[in-house]
Amino acid sequence: MLVGSLVGMVLLGLLFTSTADDGGPGGNGGGPPGVDFAQPLTLALAGYNLAQLALGVLGVLLVTGEYTSGTIRSTFAAAPRRWPVVVAKAAVLGGLVLVTSAVAALVAYAVGSAVTDGMPGLGEDGVLRVVLGTALYLTAITLLGSALGWLLRSTAGGVATLFGLVFLLPILGNLLPADWGPDVVRWLPGSAGGSLLRLTTTADQFAPWTGFAVLVGYVVVGLAAAVWRLRTRDA
Numbered sequence: 001m002l003v004g005s006l007v008g009m010v011l012l013g014l015l016f017t018s019t020a021d022d023g024g025p026g027g028n029g030g031g032p033p034g035v036d037f038a039q040p041l042t043l044a045l046a047g048y049n050l051a052q053l054a055l056g057v058l059g060v061l062l063v064t065g066e067y068t069s070g071t072i073r074s075t076f077a078a079a080p081r082r083w084p085v086v087v088a089k090a091a092v093l094g095g096l097v098l099v100t101s102a103v104a105a106l107v108a109y110a111v112g113s114a115v116t117d118g119m120p121g122l123g124e125d126g127v128l129r130v131v132l133g134t135a136l137y138l139t140a141i142t143l144l145g146s147a148l149g150w151l152l153r154s155t156a157g158g159v160a161t162l163f164g165l166v167f168l169l170p171i172l173g174n175l176l177p178a179d180w181g182p183d184v185v186r187w188l189p190g191s192a193g194g195s196l197l198r199l200t201t202t203a204d205q206f207a208p209w210t211g212f213a214v215l216v217g218y219v220v221v222g223l224a225a226a227v228w229r230l231r232t233r234d235a
Helices: 004-024 041-045 047-070 074-080 083-115 128-152 155-173 182-185 189-197 207-231
Strands: none
Touching: 004 083, 041 074, 041 083, 041 128, 047 074, 047 083, 047 128, 047 155, 047 207, 083 128, 083 207, 128 155, 128 189, 128 207, 155 182, 155 189, 189 207
């Protein structure tokens, strides 16, 4: 799942950048909604939209797979304090996703640079932050999925909740009144963390690192709640 999602991110970036000159929305060009087709960097990395869901599901499965098979009892028998299990899983998963997604983001950037004109250099303002920020964002979403797996102990419940938080609620939030709806949307984990992936932000969005800090806050609170639940309820 990890390899497939990141290879898919690179291939989608190749597709979006190679067809951008064909017109984008309304023409023959490809790309997800809301992407600026005049910005090659955005197109090259736009495959993260699909990768984040797959990696979030991976985070859920890393936990709920043990509950489904029953091996969680053996795990906690070996580590009766329980919280080290949460920390160890998060550290291994987070480290692996961070490294591999950073490589994938750099490859997607390189591939996009090769097939389209106008790609900004890594030394230009904000470009390296967006490229490596893609890896940070994907890692945080993966760990958020892991936290939901610990809290809900259900693959279906964890995946549905993750999908709702990252994809569905921002869409529904756009239906809220314009005078306060954007303030609600920007506090959602996907919207907040997504600020890190933009070269420029608007007035209704967090600054890049502020938004990422909000996303990290969701992860920290989720994992802390998971530890608390493990200490107060049976496996």
